[in-house]
Amino acid sequence: MPDPTRDACETRDAHDPLRPFRDEFVLPDGLIYLDGNSLGALPRHTAERVAHVVTQEWGQGLIRSWNDAGWFDKPRTLGDRVGGLIGAEPGTVVVCDSTSVNVFKALSAALSLRPDRDVIVGDRDNFPTDLYITQGLAGDHEHRLISVDGPSLAEVLDERVAVVLLTHVDYRTGRMYDMAAVTEQVHAAGALIVWDLCHSAGALPIDLDGCGADFAVGCTYKYINGGPGSPAFIHAATRHHEATQPLSGWHGHARPFEFTGTYEPAAGISRFLVGTPPLLSYAGLEASLDLWDRVDLTALRTKSLALTDLFIDLVDSRLGGRVEVATPRDHAVRGSQVSLRHEDGYAVMQALIARGVIGDFRAPDLIRFGFTPLYTSYVDVWDAVATLADVLETEEWRESRFAKRLLVT
Ligand SMILES: Cc1ncc(COP(=O)(O)O)c(C=O)c1O
Numbered sequence: 418m419p420d421p422t423r424d425a426c427e428t429r430d431a432h433d434p435l436r437p438f439r440d441e442f443v444l445p446d447g448l449i450y451l452d453g454n455s456l457g458a459l460p461r462h463t464a465e466r467v468a469h470v471v472t473q474e475w476g477q478g479l480i481r482s483w484n485d486a487g488w489f490d491k492p493r494t495l496g497d498r499v500g501g502l503i504g505a506e507p508g509t510v511v512v513c514d515s516t517s518v519n520v521f522k523a524l525s526a527a528l529s530l531r532p533d534r535d536v537i538v539g540d541r542d543n544f545p546t547d548l549y550i551t552q553g554l555a556g557d558h559e560h561r562l563i564s565v566d567g568p569s570l571a572e573v574l575d576e577r578v579a580v581v582l583l584t585h586v587d588y589r590t591g592r593m594y595d596m597a598a599v600t601e602q603v604h605a606a607g608a609l610i611v612w613d614l615c616h617s618a619g620a621l622p623i624d625l626d627g628c629g630a631d632f633a634v635g636c637t638y639k640y641i642n643g644g645p646g647s648p649a650f651i652h653a654a655t656r657h658h659e660a661t662q663p664l665s666g667w668h669g670h671a672r673p674f675e676f677t678g679t680y681e682p683a684a685g686i687s688r689f690l691v692g693t694p695p696l697l698s699y700a701g702l703e704a705s706l707d708l709w710d711r712v713d714l715t716a717l718r719t720k721s722l723a724l725t726d727l728f729i730d731l732v733d734s735r736l737g738g739r740v741e742v743a744t745p746r747d748h749a750v751r752g753s754q755v756s757l758r759h760e761d762g763y764a765v766m767q768a769l770i771a772r773g774v775i776g777d778f779r780a781p782d783l784i785r786f787g788f789t790p791l792y793t794s795y796v797d798v799w800d801a802v803a804t805l806a807d808v809l810e811t812e813e814w815r816e817s818r819f820a821k822r823l824l825v826t
């Protein structure tokens with residue numbers, strides 16, 4: 418099949434049912450943003466919503482807003498709305514803390530439910546914070562690692578395993594686990610599963626309840642577009658609401674405003690809360706959820722796969738073997754990103770960014786492109802590959818200015 422032309426991509430954009438959402442984001446002119454898998458773009462009405470919370474709810478309402486503006490319940494009300502994106506029934510998700518902290522709480526809760534078992538299984542290639550939190554928690558427990566090219570899950574699952582922590586979509590390669598099959602496999606061994614949804618929430622439909630998942634965590638600043646550092650979420654299936662999580666702060670207390678001297682966990686998902694929620698960050702997330710309430714997740718997935726297919730096809734035909742596609746071609750195991758291997762990937766990405774195409778680099782050799790169906794167009798994909806082809810053809814990435822390592826990549 419010949420490559421689609423740029424005109425053909427324009428036609429696809431014109432018929433794209435998600436096309437109207439692009440106008441609801443602030444995107445700098447002339448920039449192609451393919452890094453929404455690290456930090457999502459700014460929804461147009463977020464600034465107004467945050468300004469309202471600052472000037473009205475804080476400025477005028479002051480302390481009264483804890484009651485009058487629903488501040489106290491935001492972790493639960495926004496949690497239910499995030500639950501709608503990840504297939505979790507109301508009352509099983511709270512928005513709070515960071516993903517790192519929520520990984521700690523979820524793993525601890527799972528361990529408390531399997532007191533006769535002491536092994537935590539995790540993915541060797543997981544995002545570092547998941548590895549570090551697990552290592553920190555392991556203490557008396559054993560921490561076994563699996564990986565695609567190491568021992569498989571089946572090989573390490575035995576009667577000692579209490580909990581398995583996996584990231585649904587791998588941050589480096591975009592490879593996706595079969596959530597239903599893996600959850601079943603873990604349960605068959607009598608263990609519990611914690612899913613990290615950082616790279617799948619808002620990227621594709623997820624059915625936590627349908628899969629029988631035990632716990633899940635994730636961030637809201639990537640595909641959900643909640644803003645830099647927007648609060649994370651934690652899900653616990655209703656059957657696990659009696660679990661113990663050791664960060665027993667006052668917002669997780671049964672009656673926080675009785676100010677008693679002894680901790681008594683709240684009923685339900687609220688026991689996973691710890692301290693005062695950062696309300697200004699919640700406002701950013703709330704604004705983006707207004708948008709998500711109108712998104713058809715099936716259409717989102719269809720477009721995501723179409724965008725990543727288009728990108729891979731164009732890379733295959735236009736980049737002449739200068740890069741290797743590291744992301745699975747099989748739809749069933751692909752998230753919403755494509756990663757390419759190039760031994761000078763860092764410099765290549767810096768050169769690309771200088772040309773107005775923003776992706777990112779993950780050591781040792783991956784250049785990553787996130788595809789966010791709400792604001793990425795087919796023409797963006799076509800132009801991004803054309804620019805990358807040019808950067809590689811001209812070898813402009815060899816210029817010394819592109820070798821300088823930035824603090825945050
Ligand atoms: C899989 C995964 N888990 C966790 C995190 C981050 O956790 P936190 O928001 O606590 O920094 C990221 C990205 O930053 C991630 O990709």
Ligand SMILES: Nc1c(O)cccc1C(=O)C[C@H](N)C(=O)O
Nearest residue numbers: 454455456544588589615825826
């Ligand atoms: N969380 C981030 C941060 O605090 C600074 C810069 C980037 C990030 C990211 O989200 C990285 C991202 N999780 C990744 O997949 O690489």
